[in-house]
Amino acid sequence: MIENKNQTVVNCNLCGICNLNCPIYSVLQKESAGPRFKAFLAKKKEHKDVFWLCTNCGACLQDCPARIDLCCLEIRRQMVAAGKELPANKSMRANFQKFNNPLGELKKGKKFTKYYT
Amino acid sequence: MNKRIASIVGAENVSDSAIDIEAYSYCCSERELKPSLVIWPRNAEQAQRMLLFANQGRTPVVLRGKGTTTSEGCIADNALVLSSERMNKITFVDLNNKLVEVEAGMSIHDLNNSLRSVNVMFPVVPLNPGQTIGGMVALNALSKQSQLIGRVNEWVEKVEFVDGTGKSFFTKKKEDVVGREGLSGFITKAQLRVVDIPSISLEFFHFNELTDLLNQVRLLRKDKEVYFLEFFDRKTSNEMGFELKYSLMAAYTSFRGKIKNAQEIKEWLDKADSAVVFIRSSGYYYMEDPFVSFEKAYDLIEWCEKHDVRLQGHIGLGAFYAYFQKKDRDLLDTFSSFLRRTGGKLGDVFGTGIKNKLWVSQEKKKEFIKLKEEYDYNNILNPDKIINYR
Numbered sequence: 001m002i003e004n005k006n007q008t009v010v011n012c013n014l015c016g017i018c019n020l021n022c023p024i025y026s027v028l029q030k031e032s033a034g035p036r037f038k039a040f041l042a043k044k045k046e047h048k049d050v051f052w053l054c055t056n057c058g059a060c061l062q063d064c065p066a067r068i069d070l071c072c073l074e075i076r077r078q079m080v081a082a083g084k085e086l087p088a089n090k091s092m093r094a095n096f097q098k099f100n101n102p103l104g105e106l107k108k109g110k111k112f113t114k115y116y117t
Numbered sequence: 118m119n120k121r122i123a124s125i126v127g128a129e130n131v132s133d134s135a136i137d138i139e140a141y142s143y144c145c146s147e148r149e150l151k152p153s154l155v156i157w158p159r160n161a162e163q164a165q166r167m168l169l170f171a172n173q174g175r176t177p178v179v180l181r182g183k184g185t186t187t188s189e190g191c192i193a194d195n196a197l198v199l200s201s202e203r204m205n206k207i208t209f210v211d212l213n214n215k216l217v218e219v220e221a222g223m224s225i226h227d228l229n230n231s232l233r234s235v236n237v238m239f240p241v242v243p244l245n246p247g248q249t250i251g252g253m254v255a256l257n258a259l260s261k262q263s264q265l266i267g268r269v270n271e272w273v274e275k276v277e278f279v280d281g282t283g284k285s286f287f288t289k290k291k292e293d294v295v296g297r298e299g300l301s302g303f304i305t306k307a308q309l310r311v312v313d314i315p316s317i318s319l320e321f322f323h324f325n326e327l328t329d330l331l332n333q334v335r336l337l338r339k340d341k342e343v344y345f346l347e348f349f350d351r352k353t354s355n356e357m358g359f360e361l362k363y364s365l366m367a368a369y370t371s372f373r374g375k376i377k378n379a380q381e382i383k384e385w386l387d388k389a390d391s392a393v394v395f396i397r398s399s400g401y402y403y404m405e406d407p408f409v410s411f412e413k414a415y416d417l418i419e420w421c422e423k424h425d426v427r428l429q430g431h432i433g434l435g436a437f438y439a440y441f442q443k444k445d446r447d448l449l450d451t452f453s454s455f456l457r458r459t460g461g462k463l464g465d466v467f468g469t470g471i472k473n474k475l476w477v478s479q480e481k482k483k484e485f486i487k488l489k490e491e492y493d494y495n496n497i498l499n500p501d502k503i504i505n506y507r
Contacts, residue, residue: 008398010443011397011398011400011402013145013397013402013403013404014143014144014145014146015145015185015245015247016145016183016184016185016245016247017245017246017247019183019247020224020226020227020246020247029157029202029203029205030132030137030140030155030157030200030202031137031140031141031184031200031202032136032137032139032140037139037140040140040143048136049136050136065393065394065397065398066394066397066398067394067398
C-alpha cells in the first residue's frame, strides 16, 4: 500500500495557500493540477496520476501554514514499485538506461552502439 | 450538453473527467459535494453565454473562485461549477486616480504582488491570501486593516457581473452584488480603489491580565492613528517568542510606535503572520470565525482558554479566528451555543454558504429573497446557499 511517510498531511485543512506558489497550478489553472488536490488525495490515501504533475520544487511547502510536505517523490517511488506508472515515465526510465538521458537523444558524433557497451 | 458547453467556452475549458469532478468537490471545509461538470470561462462573454444556457435548462450552477471558503459556499451536488480561475488578468490601471480593474479570478496575493512595482496596493488583505478578488467582493471581505479602512465594499467602485438569467451588468449599484455570496450573480470583473503602500509603525503590548489588555484596546480603538490591532492568546504569544502573556500588536499610521524601521516592521509583521503557522502546525485543525461585540471579547477569550481553543484576531473589530484540535470536533457545537448566548455569530469573515445558514437573520433572508427575485428568479445560482429559495 502506498503511504505518505510524512504524516503531517493529516493536518492539512485545504486552505489552498500552497496553490498560490505552485508552478504547475499557475500554468494549468485548475484545481486538479495543484498541491491542494494532492494533499486532499493523500489524506484519503488515494494516490492517482496527479502525483506525477509535480516539479518537486517545494514551493507549496514554503507558505504552507501547517508545514506539510507532500513527499511527491516518495509517493511516486512507491507508485512505480506498485506498477502504477505513467507511459511517459516508463519511456523516460528506459531512455535513461539506454541513452543516459531522459529524452532518448543520441549525442552528435557518438555511435549508437556505444550506448550498449 | 457537454458539446454545447464546449462550443461556448471551448473544449479545453470544460471537463467532466472524474479527477476534475473530485478536485472541485471540496473547499476549505470538511464536506464533499460532487458537481457534474467543471467550466472555466475565459471572459465575461463566455460566462454570460454559459449562464444563459444554464438558465434555459434550469441547471443549477455553483460559483467558485479558488475554493478557499470554509463555509461550503462553493461546492454543490450535481451542479455545474463555474470557476473564475482562468479569468485572472489586470485589465486596466489608472495610477492618477488610483484605480485598477481586475478580473474576478485573480488572487489578492497576485494582485498586490503585481501592483508592488508601481508602489500601490489594494489595502484589504484577508487572512487567506489565496482568496480571489471575486470571492472577496462576494463575501465583502474583512481584514485586520478594516478597523481603519473598512471592508471591501468601501474600496469597490464598480462591479461587472452576470446574473442568473444571463444578463450582464457593469454597475455602481454594488450593494446588489457585494457581500451577496454569488446569489445574485457571477462576478467577472471589479474596479477597485488602491492606495500608496502605507508607512506604518508598530508597537507590541503584553499583559498578564485580560482586563488590562481590554482596557488598552478600549483606548486604542478610539484612536484615529491606529491602523490595526491584532490579538494573540498566551500560548501563541509564547510560541512567537514572547513571554506567556496576552499580546497585542498595534500598528499606527504615524511614527509613534516603537518599531519604526521598515526592515524591522517587515520582520515583526512576518512574525505576526507566522502565528497561524505555529497554531496550525501544532495540530489545531478546525478554524472558525467568531464575531462578538467588544464587550463580549472577555468572555470569548476566557472560554477559548478554558477549552484549549487557540485564538487570534482583529480584536478592535471583534473578529477572531478560533482554532480547534481534531479531537475537539464535538466542541464546535458547544462553541456555537456559547456564541449564541453572547450574541455573537459565525460566518462574518468566511461567509455564510451552507454551513452558517443558521446564523442568517430573518431580515437578511428577506433581502436575499428580494435579490433572487430580481436577478435569479429560477434560482440556478448557488442554490441551497444562505436561503432556501423556491
